[in-house]
Amino acid sequence: MTLPNPLAAAGADRVSETQAPNASARAALDLFTQDLLPAPEDASRALLASLLRPHRRRVVLAGLLLIVQRAISQLGPLLVAYAIDHVIPAVRAHQYGPLLAVCFGYLLSAVASAVFQYAFVRAEARVGQDLIADLLSRIFTHAQALSIDFHQRYTSGRLTSRATSDVQALRNLLTGGLEDIVGAVLTTIYVSVTLLYLDWPLGLAAIAVGGPLYLTVRDFRRRAYQVYRERSTATAAVTAKYAETFTNIHPVQTFRLETSNDRSFMRINRRHARINGDSALVMGRYVTSSRLVANIGIAVLVMWCAFRVAGHDLDLGAFAAIVLYLRRLYDDPLKLGGVLDAYQSAVASLEKIAALLAQRASVPEPASPQTLSPSTSSRQRGRGVVFESVAFAYHTGSEVLPRFDLTLVPGQTVAVVGATGAGKTTLAKLLARFYDPTHGRVLLDGVDLRYLTTAELRRAVVMLTQEAFIFSGTIAENIALGRPDANSEEIEQVAGTIGAHEFICALPDGYDTDIQAGGHRVSAGQRQLVALARALLADPAVVILDEATPSLDMPSERLVQHAMNTVLHGRTALVIAHRLSTVHIADRVLMMADGRIVEDGTPGELLNEHGPFADLHTAWQDSLT
Numbered sequence: 011m012t013l014p015n016p017l018a019a020a021g022a023d024r025v026s027e028t029q030a031p032n033a034s035a036r037a038a039l040d041l042f043t044q045d046l047l048p049a050p051e052d053a054s055r056a057l058l059a060s061l062l063r064p065h066r067r068r069v070v071l072a073g074l075l076l077i078v079q080r081a082i083s084q085l086g087p088l089l090v091a092y093a094i095d096h097v098i099p100a101v102r103a104h105q106y107g108p109l110l111a112v113c114f115g116y117l118l119s120a121v122a123s124a125v126f127q128y129a130f131v132r133a134e135a136r137v138g139q140d141l142i143a144d145l146l147s148r149i150f151t152h153a154q155a156l157s158i159d160f161h162q163r164y165t166s167g168r169l170t171s172r173a174t175s176d177v178q179a180l181r182n183l184l185t186g187g188l189e190d191i192v193g194a195v196l197t198t199i200y201v202s203v204t205l206l207y208l209d210w211p212l213g214l215a216a217i218a219v220g221g222p223l224y225l226t227v228r229d230f231r232r233r234a235y236q237v238y239r240e241r242s243t244a245t246a247a248v249t250a251k252y253a254e255t256f257t258n259i260h261p262v263q264t265f266r267l268e269t270s271n272d273r274s275f276m277r278i279n280r281r282h283a284r285i286n287g288d289s290a291l292v293m294g295r296y297v298t299s300s301r302l303v304a305n306i307g308i309a310v311l312v313m314w315c316a317f318r319v320a321g322h323d324l325d326l327g328a329f330a331a332i333v334l335y336l337r338r339l340y341d342d343p344l345k346l347g348g349v350l351d352a353y354q355s356a357v358a359s360l361e362k363i364a365a366l367l368a369q370r371a372s373v374p375e376p377a378s379p380q381t382l383s384p385s386t387s388s389r390q391r392g393r394g395v396v397f398e399s400v401a402f403a404y405h406t407g408s409e410v411l412p413r414f415d416l417t418l419v420p421g422q423t424v425a426v427v428g429a430t431g432a433g434k435t436t437l438a439k440l441l442a443r444f445y446d447p448t449h450g451r452v453l454l455d456g457v458d459l460r461y462l463t464t465a466e467l468r469r470a471v472v473m474l475t476q477e478a479f480i481f482s483g484t485i486a487e488n489i490a491l492g493r494p495d496a497n498s499e500e501i502e503q504v505a506g507t508i509g510a511h512e513f514i515c516a517l518p519d520g521y522d523t524d525i526q527a528g529g530h531r532v533s534a535g536q537r538q539l540v541a542l543a544r545a546l547l548a549d550p551a552v553v554i555l556d557e558a559t560p561s562l563d564m565p566s567e568r569l570v571q572h573a574m575n576t577v578l579h580g581r582t583a584l585v586i587a588h589r590l591s592t593v594h595i596a597d598r599v600l601m602m603a604d605g606r607i608v609e610d611g612t613p614g615e616l617l618n619e620h621g622p623f624a625d626l627h628t629a630w631q632d633s634l635t
């Protein structure tokens with residue numbers, strides 16, 4: 011039977027008082043909401059270097075292919091110049107050799123350019139896709155290893171955004187964008203050298219026009235950096251809102267959050283639209299100003315060349331080649347505007363990904379781990395737990411658990427009760443090492459939890475939360491998560507012991523029934539049974555149980571209670587109790603208020619003390635009548 015918590019309202023008031031974060035904590039929270047995680051200055055560069063390192067050979071090969079391809083593709087205007095100055099007079103004199111040579115040269119350069127281009131695109135695509143796959147794996151693995159407090163602040167929506175839109179921005183740059191940027195630089199070098207070779211005063215003048223053009227590019231880069239950064243944050247906010255709303259659609263609809271959600275989404279969406287408008291404006295300004303500069307430059311140079319051709323100071327062929335080269339010289343940098351868009355987006359995205367990857371778990375793996383000694387008693391699976399001078403504060407700054415000492419005897423079931431916000435879950439999470447104490451230490455069989463590897467700790471301590479998670483896969487796979495090497499007999503045996511065998515056999519494919527993530531095809535009680543079977547299979551020394559509050563019907567309630575007793579039997583257990591029936595099966599009760607243990611004793615002792623626990627007990631009993 012699930013009972014209302016009569017102290018809830020009082021606790022809620024206290025929460026709002028104690029929750030006020032201090033200034034530095036608030037500043038840290040702001041960084042999170044703006045997607046600005048603290049990271050070393052060169053985090054992006056270091057990440058890029060580490061991503062490229064395994065592919066350096068292919069990167070060098072791709073670079074060489076592009077260098078050759080761009081060189082070959084600059085031959086066209088020279089062939090045109092040769093055709094005008096030499097082929098036409100030869101044809102007029104009925105000599106067709108030079109014409110054939112030019113046609114052959116043109117064809118050869120076109121084929122060679124195509125071959126090198128294809129080879130380059132292949133190498134680029136391979137490197138790009140491998141690099142993106144590597145990056146996605148790193149984000150996934152790293153995010154999984156980060157501690158709970160990070161995820162609570164960063165949210166799954168932001169993580170999704172890093173792995174989708176930010177990775178896409180990098181993909182855009184790596185597949186096509188980089189080619190355009192490096193290609194533009196190569197074209198500028200080749201064309202400038204060729205112009206200097208054809209006519210050095212003109213070459214110098216053409217390069218001089220590049221000066222103002224460079225200034226427009228620089229100005230664009232400066233403005234674009236800020237605006238693309240904001241745009242990426244605004245896009246991430248849209249993705250995050252989508253992800254968070256639709257992964258929590260059930261509570262959203264239950265609590266009728268649609269209207270307030272619409273309002274906040276509209277705000278986010280308007281900001282997104284405004285920033286996109288700003289970025290289009292920055293781009294538009296760059297395109298117009300750079301085109302103006304380039305076209306004025308070309309007009310002046312063409313006029314100068316025309317005068318020199320008229321004065322027999324420049325060959326007609328050279329004039330034609332120069333006009334063609336001038337277009338190329340300024341066209342590529344102009345195109346750069348579009349590519350720089352992709353470049354700036356990718357830089358902003360890389361920065362965010364690098365900052366995410368630079369985060370360190372707040373509960374790190376030990377450098378020199380210790381192991382737990384084998385369990386001493388075969389009858390008693392439990393291990394002793396000691397909270398030694400422990401105090402704890404969340405990142406928000408205020409102390410939630412003031413300094414305390416607590417010893418849990420092996421095999422003892424301890425129920426923790428108290429108002430909402432009293433610190434029950436926090437105490438449990440310290441024992442499961444989701445957080446490290448800000449002061450003191452938590453010892454399991456005399457070993458500080460900080461010195462146990464995550465694998466060893468998770469083997470010894472299992473925390474069952476209210477959600478009773480069901481993952482996508484079969485029922486058998488879900489139970490086997492407790493001990494992945496368990497065979498089907500062992501799985502069926504624990505399910506039988508827990509009392510889940512009957513309902514599982516009634517499912518369409520029994521243990522092989524595929525249950526959707528979120529457990530839509532199993533009831534709340536059945537979900538709890540599966541979670542308890544999983545815990546029993548894991549056979550931990552310490553069980554932490556955050557008892558589920560939703561009420562179950564009587565038969566299910568009895569089944570779950572029986573399953574709980576089975577799992578708790580002989581182990582050290584800390585149960586956050588929401589049910590009167592659970593408190594009665596406990597050997598010991600801890601009554602918490604404002605982060606302190608205010609009463610500690612057997613249920614009978616505490617009832618006789620007529621203190622807060624006795625009041626809570628009476629309120630529970632009253633709610634039953």
Ligand SMILES: Nc1ncnc2c1ncn2[C@@H]1O[C@H](COP(=O)(O)OP(=O)(O)OP(=O)(O)O)[C@@H](O)[C@H]1O
Pocket residue numbers: 025028029159162404405406410428429430431432433434435436437
């Ligand atoms: N992740 C967190 N970040 C910041 N403060 C937190 C966090 N989790 C809990 N708190 C605060 O710590 C205090 C203790 O919370 P805790 O969840 O341990 O209480 P509880 O007794 O388990 O409450 P309930 O019965 O409602 O689960 C509360 O003031 C709560 O607001």
